[in-house]
Amino acid sequence: MLYPWHQTQWQNTRRLIDSGQLPHALLLFGNSGLGKADFAHELAAAVLCQQPDAERRACGHCASCQLLSAGTHPDLYSLKPVEKKNTTSKKPALRIRIEDIRSLCDSLNQTSQFSGYRVAIIDQAEQMTLEAANSLLKTLEEPGAQVLILLVSSRPNRLPVTIRSRCQRLRFAMPDEQTALTWLQQNIEKGAETSAEALQQALKYAHGSPLGALKQMEESESYQLIAEAMTAGMSGRDALAYATKLAQLDKVQTLEVMQTWLSDLSRLSSCGADAEITNSRYRHQLQARAEKVNRQRLFRFYDQLNFNLSHSAIAVNEQLLWENLLLSWEQL
Numbered sequence: 103m104l105y106p107w108h109q110t111q112w113q114n115t116r117r118l119i120d121s122g123q124l125p126h127a128l129l130l131f132g133n134s135g136l137g138k139a140d141f142a143h144e145l146a147a148a149v150l151c152q153q154p155d156a157e158r159r160a161c162g163h164c165a166s167c168q169l170l171s172a173g174t175h176p177d178l179y180s181l182k183p184v185e186k187k188n189t190t191s192k193k194p195a196l197r198i199r200i201e202d203i204r205s206l207c208d209s210l211n212q213t214s215q216f217s218g219y220r221v222a223i224i225d226q227a228e229q230m231t232l233e234a235a236n237s238l239l240k241t242l243e244e245p246g247a248q249v250l251i252l253l254v255s256s257r258p259n260r261l262p263v264t265i266r267s268r269c270q271r272l273r274f275a276m277p278d279e280q281t282a283l284t285w286l287q288q289n290i291e292k293g294a295e296t297s298a299e300a301l302q303q304a305l306k307y308a309h310g311s312p313l314g315a316l317k318q319m320e321e322s323e324s325y326q327l328i329a330e331a332m333t334a335g336m337s338g339r340d341a342l343a344y345a346t347k348l349a350q351l352d353k354v355q356t357l358e359v360m361q362t363w364l365s366d367l368s369r370l371s372s373c374g375a376d377a378e379i380t381n382s383r384y385r386h387q388l389q390a391r392a393e394k395v396n397r398q399r400l401f402r403f404y405d406q407l408n409f410n411l412s413h414s415a416i417a418v419n420e421q422l423l424w425e426n427l428l429l430s431w432e433q434l
C-alpha cells in the first residue's frame with residue numbers, strides 16, 4: 103500500500119530499479135505512523151512481480167502477485183518483533199531474536215523459487231537483539247545476487263552503526279497538514295466525528311502522523327481516559343485511582359500522550375496563555391495549573407517520561423509505573 107505522502111520515495115526507488123541500481127539493503131526510516139512497512143511490502147511486491155506496470159507497481163494478478171496476496175510467496179520473508187517463548191510476563195518485551203535472523207539469512211542464501219529476487223522485510227528492525235544484529239551483518243556484507251533486504255525503523259539510531267552503514271537510507275517525512283487532513287477525512291470510519299477541529303486535534307496528538315491520527319480517533323476512548331487521569335491530577339482529585347486503567351492501555355502510546363500534556367504545561371508556563379498547545383480542549387485547566395507549576399519538577403517529570411519511553415521495551419510493573427508518573431504529575 104502506498105500513501106499520498108510516499109510519492110517522492112516511490113519515484114526515487116523506482117528510478118533505482120529502472121537503472122539497475124537498486125541496492126541490496128535499504129533502511130526505511132522516519133517517524134512512526136507513516137506507513138513505512140506498507141511501503142516496504144509494496145516495494146517487495148514490485149520487485150517480485152512478473153509484469154510490473156509503467157509506474158513499477160506490482161500488477162496484482164501474475165502468479166507472484168497472487169502468492170503475495172495469499173501470504174505464501176516463497177521468496178518473501180518477513181520478520182517483526184515477537185514475544186520470547188514460554189514467557190510468564192503479562193506484557194513481555196518484543197524482540198527480534200538471533201534464531202529468527204539466522205533462519206532468515208539461511209533462506210536468503212537459497213535459490214529463488216521464481217528465479218528472481220528474494221526479499222526480506224525486517225519491521226521495527228531496532229528491536230533486533232545485539233546478537234541478532236551481528237548475525238545479520240554477514241548477509242548484509244555479502245548478500246548474493248538478487249537479494250533485497252528492507253529494514254524498517256522509526257528509531258534508526260538504536261540500530262548498531264555497523265548495520266546502518268551497510269544500508270542505503272530512505273527517509274520518510276511527515277506530510278504537510280493539508281495532505282494529512284485530506285487523507286484522514288477520506289479514511290475515517292463512517293459515523294465517526296469528522297469535524298475539522300476533531301481531525302486537527304487528532305493529528306496534533308499524533309505529532310502530524312496521519313496513520314497515528316486515524317488510530318487515535320479509532321481509540322478515542324483511551325485518549326479520553328488519559329485526559330481524565332491528567333485533569334484529575336491537576337485538580338487535586340485522586341489521579342492514582344487511574345493507574346490500573348492506564349495499565350490496560352498501550353504503554354508507549356500512553357507515555358506519548360502524557361508528553362503532550364507536559365509540553366502543553368511547559369509552553370503555557372513559559373510562553374503565556376496564548377501559547378499553541380496540543381490539548382486545547384483543556385486549555386483552561388492547563389493554564390490554571392501552569393501558573394503554579396514548579397519548573398524544576400516539570401523538567402524532572404520530562405526526564406522521567408523520556409526515560410520510560412526510551413526503555414519501553416523493558417517489561418516493568420505497569421501499575422507502579424503509572425502510579426509513579428501520576429504522582430509526579432500531581433505534584434508538579
Ligand SMILES: [Zn+2]
Nearest residue numbers: 151161164167
Ligand atoms: Zn504481478
